[in-house]
Amino acid sequence: MAHVVEERCHLCRRCLAQRVCRIRAIMRIDEDETPVVDVHRCRGCLLCATECPYDAIVSV
Numbered sequence: 001m002a003h004v005v006e007e008r009c010h011l012c013r014r015c016l017a018q019r020v021c022r023i024r025a026i027m028r029i030d031e032d033e034t035p036v037v038d039v040h041r042c043r044g045c046l047l048c049a050t051e052c053p054y055d056a057i058v059s060v
Contacts, residue, residue, distance in 0.1 A: 001044050001060050002026075002037045008056035009034045017048035017057050 002025070015035055018026040025041035026048055037048075037057075049057040 001039060002042050002046055002048055002057050003060045004035055004037060005056050005058055006034045008054050010054050010056070016051040016053065020047050020051045022047075 018035055023041050025038045026035050028035040046059055
């Protein structure tokens, strides 16, 4: 399962982690807020974690 660490997230305009998630488990409701991972959708592949340049996504 993936989790976004709020302190590390830089609120990128184009979140690379969100773009690579094929099942769209990473959601962003507002541009000023940190993206969240939908635990019901996430399958734990962690491809998103490898794409985030700030290591803001970790495995839980």
